[in-house]
Amino acid sequence: MPPPSRQRIAITGAGIVSPLGMGWAENERSLAADRMAFKPVELFDTTALIAKTAGVVDLPQENLFQRVPAHKQDRIDRGTRMLLLAIREALAQAGRSNMDGIDAMVMGTSAGAMPLGEVYIENARQEPGRVPSQLSRAEHYLPQRQMNIIADEFGWRGPIIIVSNACASGANAIGWAADMIHSGRAKCVLAGGYDALARLVFAGFDCLHALAPSGIPRPFDAQRDGLALGEGAGVMLLEAEDQHHSNVLGEVAGYTTATDLHHLTQPDPTGKAAIRTMTGACAQAGVTAQDIGYVNSHGTGTPFNDVAEAAAIAAWAGDAVPGIRVSSTKSAMGHLLGGAGAVEAVICLMALRGQWLPASLNVRTVDPGVRFDLVQTFRPASLEYALTNSFGFGGTNATLVLKRRSA
Amino acid sequence: MSPIRIRGVGAVSTAGWSAEALLQAVRAGSPLPGAACNRPGDERPWPCDTRRVPPVPPEKIARHPRLRRVSAITRYSVAAALEALSDAGHDPAAPPRDIGILFCMMNGCVNYTGRFFHEVQRNPAQASPLIFPETVFNAPASHIAALLGIDGAVSTLVGGPNTIMEAIDTATYWINSGVVAECLIIAAEECDWLSAEALTYYHPKLSAAEGAGALLLSASGNGPQLSAVIGPLAYTSWQERHQRLPELAVQTRPHLHGTATLIDDRTGIPKLDRSEAAAWSGCTWNAVRSPKVVLGESMGASVALQLALGTLEARATQQPVVISMPGANTAAYACVLTP
Numbered sequence: 004m005p006p007p008s009r010q011r012i013a014i015t016g017a018g019i020v021s022p023l024g025m026g027w028a029e030n031e032r033s034l035a036a037d038r039m040a041f042k043p044v045e046l047f048d049t050t051a052l053i054a055k056t057a058g059v060v061d062l063p064q065e066n067l068f069q070r071v072p073a074h075k076q077d078r079i080d081r082g083t084r085m086l087l088l089a090i091r092e093a094l095a096q097a098g099r100s101n102m103d104g105i106d107a108m109v110m111g112t113s114a115g116a117m118p119l120g121e122v123y124i125e126n127a128r129q130e131p132g133r134v135p136s137q138l139s140r141a142e143h144y145l146p147q148r149q150m151n152i153i154a155d156e157f158g159w160r161g162p163i164i165i166v167s168n169a170c171a172s173g174a175n176a177i178g179w180a181a182d183m184i185h186s187g188r189a190k191c192v193l194a195g196g197y198d199a200l201a202r203l204v205f206a207g208f209d210c211l212h213a214l215a216p217s218g219i220p221r222p223f224d225a226q227r228d229g230l231a232l233g234e235g236a237g238v239m240l241l242e243a244e245d246q247h248h249s250n251v252l253g254e255v256a257g258y259t260t261a262t263d264l265h266h267l268t269q270p271d272p273t274g275k276a277a278i279r280t281m282t283g284a285c286a287q288a289g290v291t292a293q294d295i296g297y298v299n300s301h302g303t304g305t306p307f308n309d310v311a312e313a314a315a316i317a318a319w320a321g322d323a324v325p326g327i328r329v330s331s332t333k334s335a336m337g338h339l340l341g342g343a344g345a346v347e348a349v350i351c352l353m354a355l356r357g358q359w360l361p362a363s364l365n366v367r368t369v370d371p372g373v374r375f376d377l378v379q380t381f382r383p384a385s386l387e388y389a390l391t392n393s394f395g396f397g398g399t400n401a402t403l404v405l406k407r408r409s410a
Numbered sequence: 411m412s413p414i415r416i417r418g419v420g421a422v423s424t425a426g427w428s429a430e431a432l433l434q435a436v437r438a439g440s441p442l443p444g445a446a447c448n449r450p451g452d453e454r455p456w457p458c459d460t461r462r463v464p465p466v467p468p469e470k471i472a473r474h475p476r477l478r479r480v481s482a483i484t485r486y487s488v489a490a491a492l493e494a495l496s497d498a499g500h501d502p503a504a505p506p507r508d509i510g511i512l513f514c515m516m517n518g519c520v521n522y523t524g525r526f527f528h529e530v531q532r533n534p535a536q537a538s539p540l541i542f543p544e545t546v547f548n549a550p551a552s553h554i555a556a557l558l559g560i561d562g563a564v565s566t567l568v569g570g571p572n573t574i575m576e577a578i579d580t581a582t583y584w585i586n587s588g589v590v591a592e593c594l595i596i597a598a599e600e601c602d603w604l605s606a607e608a609l610t611y612y613h614p615k616l617s618a619a620e621g622a623g624a625l626l627l628s629a630s631g632n633g634p635q636l637s638a639v640i641g642p643l644a645y646t647s648w649q650e651r652h653q654r655l656p657e658l659a660v661q662t663r664p665h666l667h668g669t670a671t672l673i674d675d676r677t678g679i680p681k682l683d684r685s686e687a688a689a690w691s692g693c694t695w696n697a698v699r700s701p702k703v704v705l706g707e708s709m710g711a712s713v714a715l716q717l718a719l720g721t722l723e724a725r726a727t728q729q730p731v732v733i734s735m736p737g738a739n740t741a742a743y744a745c746v747l748t749p
Contacts, residue, residue, distance in 0.1 A: 051535045115568065123526055127604055131452050138611035145516065147569045147739045151646040160644035163740050167547035167568045177564060179580070186583040203523070206530040206544035262564040264556045267476070268543045276561065291706070337563030388655050396543055399564065 010185050011244035012255040014405070016099070018092030018195075019063025019349040020085040020387050021235035022058030022336045032351055034361040038145050039335050041218050041231055046081075046118075047202035052209045056218035056234025057200055057335030060085055063318045068157050078139055082117035082199035083149040085236040085342075087156065091193060093238040096183055098249060102159035106189035106241075107148065108181040111172025113341035113395075115146035115247035118201050142400035167341070169395030170301075171260070172196050177239055178258035184243050195238030196345035204340070205232055211268070213305055220304035220338075221365040223313065223373050230303040233337025239347030239352070252354045256290070256388065257404035259283030268396050269307050274315025277392060280402035281319040284390065288404040292320040292327060295404070296386025296394050298362050298375070299347045301394045302331025303338055312392065313372040320375065330363040330378040344393035353390035355407040360384045414582050415633040416747070418500075418626035419718040420493025422486040424461040424619050424705040427470045429493060433722045434618045434713060438545070439680065444706065446619050447606040459617040460606045461706035476556045479540060481522045482620065484550040491554055491596055491625035495694050498592075498633075500558070509626075510563040510590035512577040513551035513603075514597040516570060516710030519544055521602045550598065558715070563589055569599070570739040571713040575639065581627050584612055591628075595693040597714035598622035609707055615679050619706025623714025625721070629635035634724040634747040638665035641735075641743030643716075651732040655736055657690035658744045665746045669696040670730040675712070686736045696729060724749045 019026065022040035023033035041056045051054040057066070066076050067084050094100065102108075123140040143146050150163045166176045173196020180194030198204075208214050208230070215221070215229035241255060242248060263276035270277070276297070285291060300312055321326045332350050333339075339346050354360060360378045369377055386407065393401045424442050425435030435442060445745045463486060500506065512613040529537040538583065540613040543549060555564045563584060569571045574597045581593035590599035599620050604617035627636075640661040641667040643654045673693045676683040701715055702708075708715060713735050720731040728749045735743040 051533060112568075120523075121527065123608075124524060124604060125531070127607060128528070128531075131449070132455055133611075137608070141608035142739075143610060145570075145739065149572075151740060155646050156646075160646070161640045162576060162644065163569070165568045165573075167566050169546050169548055179565075182580070182583060186587065188579065188583065201526050202528060203545070205525065206534040206537055207545065209534065210539045210542060212539070260563055260565070262552070262555050262561045264559065264561050267549065267552055279442045281563075395547040395548070396546050397566075398555070399548060399552075 007082060008052055011174045012181050013186050013248055013251045014255060014352060015242050015248055015251060016093035016097030016240035017236045017252060017352050018089035019346055020088045021346055022170060022233050025088060026034045027353060031357065035363050037364055037381050039364055041337065044200065046200055051376055052206060053216050054209050054214035054218060057207050057231055059232050063154060068152065068156050074295055077144045078151055079152055080119055080199060082116065082197045085195040085199065087153055089236040089238040090193065093240045097240045098282040098317060099234040100156040105159065105161065105191050105193050107164060107183060107192045109166065109176045109194040110150065111166045111176035112146055112339050113167060113169050113172055113198050113347060113375060114201050116149050117203055119203055122146035129209055131155060157381050168399035169397050170340050171393040171395035171399040171401040172341040174348060174391065174393035174401035175260060177255065177345060177403060178401060180201050180241050181255045181258050190243045192241050193238060194241055196237060196342045197236035198339060198341040199234045200232060206335050215304060216341060219365050220334050222304040222310050222334050223362055223367045223370050223377050225368040225370045227304045227309060229338040230305055230333065233339045235339045235342045235346050237342060237349040239348065248357035251408045253355050253408050254406040255403060257284035257288030257405040259287065260399065260401045263398035263400055266378045270311040270394060271392060272311050274311040276400040277312060277315035277394065278318050280400045282391065284402040284404045286324065290388055294321045295390045296384065296390050297354055297389040298327060299351050299389065299391040300329050300331045301392045302333055304333065309370060310372050311352065313370065317374050324374045327375040328360055328378050329375045330361055332361050334364040342399060347391045348405065350389050351405050355386060355389050355405060357385060358385060412629035413628060414627050414636045414719045416625050417628040417631045417633040418494040418498025419626040419721045420490035420497060421622035421715055421718045422463055422489050423715055424463060426464055427467055429487055429718050430720055432719055434512045436699050436704050436719055439704060441704055444619050447603050449603050455558050458606050458610050460601050461617050461619045462601060463620055470558060473735065474557045476553045480553055481519050481544055481600060483519055483598050484553050486622035487550045487598040488557060488598050488615060490511055490622040491594055494594060494624035494626045505558050506591060507559055510581065510584050510593040511551055511555055511560055512581055512593060512595045513566040514573045514577050514710060515547065515599060517599060517605050518547045519549060520605050521600055524604055527533040570737050570744050571710055571736040572735045572741055574713050575641065575743045576738060582744045585627065585629050593627045594624060595627060596622060596624045597711050599709045599711040606668040612667055612680055613646050613679055616677065617706040619708040621708050621711045621715060623711055623718040625717055636745060636747050637748040638746040642741035644741045651736065651742065654742055658734060658742055659689050659693060666730060670732050671695060671697045671699065671727060672732050672734060673699045673716050674734040676700045676703060677707060677734050687732060690734060693723055714732065720747050
């Protein structure tokens with residue numbers, strides 16, 4: 004259990020790139036319209052796979068990195084491009100044009116620049132001799148080299164920390180950054196998560212039969228049959244409250260991480276670790292389940308995850324569970340893996356700012372294990388605190404509690 | 411903040427399956443023998459050398475349902491972690507549950523990743539669902555947590571070899587704030603033909619190696635104290651790295667009183683070592699150890715092996731040890747271990 008939070012942590016900027024849109028405004032419009040963003044994957048061949056669709060980001064065609072020459076733009080992974088756009092939005096919201104004064108960058112990713120690694124492997128297998136640009140591919144496959152490109156873009160130097168706890172990475176990164184501020188090791192940290200679709204990862208989830216054959220994820224539906232993958236990036240600029248701020252969007256009020264030892268890929272059916280993280284994050288925030296106005300669930304749409312999470316929410320909320328409002332935004336954009344926790348944290352912040360609840364889409368019959376208020380269509384609401392769950396392969400569970408600041 | 415001590419160390423390296431084997435090999439100073447790294451089904455028209463971890467001794471095989479089909483990186487990490495716990499006086503079969511785990515790596519589970527991707531290229535419909543989860547960066551940390559029954563704070567960091575210093579920074583916070591009582595920090599790497607080839611693009615004489623180093627950090631008990639950490643000195647290019655490295659020596663000197671041992675990052679290849687050698691050139695040392703010259707380039711595991719070695723040297727000599735960590739991609743560090 005982490006110690007109670009003393010240092011208030013202000014969110015002074017947030018950026019989001021998701022299959023629902025570029026930036027806060029487009030994402031808010033899509034969520035308000037209960038829009039889904041799944042389409043056929045054209046980044047790689049899906050012919051032999053069960054699933055063929057995903058939440059795909061429409062990236063701008065132009066060169067996004069101004070300090071990288073045109074002939075070197077192919078060294079930059081899709082995920083890094085999304086991350087740059089999210090960082091730019093977060094900095095702009097905070098009234099900054101650069102990263103001066105930022106003490107550290109903490110980013111979560113599950114796959115890093117896997118597509119560049121895939122090209123490296125393909126070239127190495129096909130060519131017995133030395134292949135031009137292989138050194139560059141080997142280097143830029145490393146996520147820290149991708150982060151260097153972002154650091155160079157802003158002329159920034161500082162610690163770069165890359166958290167890789169599978170699907171909890173983005174939430175862990177934000178929590179990690181909050182811990183850095185709590186401990187006095189930093190005053191201002193840029194934190195978030197990202198991942199782009201990659202052939203290896205897509206095929207991996209497909210072979211596990213974790214992807215919905217129809218391409219439509221139905222979190223908390225009684226007949227749910229799997230998740231849909233997506234891609235994107237979410238970023239928050241976190242600052243110690245004693246800093247001078249002109250625009251505070253919200254607070255990171257609580258964070259806890261724990262480990263589910265049940266199985267490498269399947270959660271404990273009772274959601275033991277999730278109960279622990281939800282309880283811990285609320286204790287750190289100084290709130291109870293009744294105070295949480297919205298839960299953005301991990302809600303993948305797989306049979307195992309949703310039943311375990313529903314059980315955990317029921318145990319955590321106790322008698323208050325019928326009033327706990329829950330949805331899974333993965334139903335609209337897919338599972339963003341290393342980006343999921345961060346993007347969903349930004350959505351919670353948007354919900355707190357806008358006083359609304361995003362929906363869990365595609366539900367036909369609610370699973371009998373669901374005892375909470377499953378939000379099935381976008382609705383206005385009054386809320387002061389939002390909680391977001393992220394659970395990953397390997398058993399990493401993470402919960403963040405965010406607090407509203409009046410607009 | 412209480413000072414942090416390294417209570418226990420463990421190591422699996424080219425030198426063998428113990429920290430003592432690492433110490434003896436590095437003190438002897440002779441490069442360990444390498445072997446040509448073969449491509450599956452192919453000839454390679456240029457030499458590619460690797461130095462592999464020797465076969466596992468029977469007493470080092472940990473048994474647990476989770477460990478049945480794990481990759482080499484997990485096996486090395488488990489052995490190093492259990493040795494570190496034992497070295498700290500814990501029963502590795504029943505360690506305290508309030509320990510945190512921070513795992514660091516650069517390339518990760520490359521053997522299974524390469525194998526799974528090959529299966530996907532051949533026919534994705536027949537790719538193995540057993541292999542894919544083992545390709546995920548945090549699979550080794552998850553297995554170790556399951557083996558030790560640690561269900562609290564467990565996290566994996568990906569980055570250059572010096573990422574372990576960020577892990578130590580966070581472990582210090584976790585320990586001092588009561589999140590955990592002690593923290594096991596592990597950094598590991600496994601070798602395959604793809605990563606071995608990649609190293610030859612940096613320099614044809616670079617010999618790929620593998621292994622794991624583990625440290626048990628604590629605010630109590632015995633063991634060398636991490637008395638100074640210099641860095642991160644951030645850089646994004648090799649040229650910038652060259653410019654920043656002299657700061658390591660300048661900032662380390664005020665922390666040194668009397669003679670010390672230097673454990674450096676040199677590979678034995680002058681072109682690659684020049685900047686680091688120049689940075690420390692004005693210093694006088696009781697002894698200089700260069701583990702990479704002996705063991706080969708173990709990438710994400712290399713700094714953990716330096717720290718494990720430094721701990722053993724500090725214990726043996728009762729003198730300070732300086733670890734030089736110029737890094738490869740993002741930042742340079744140095745640290746001082748005081749007995």
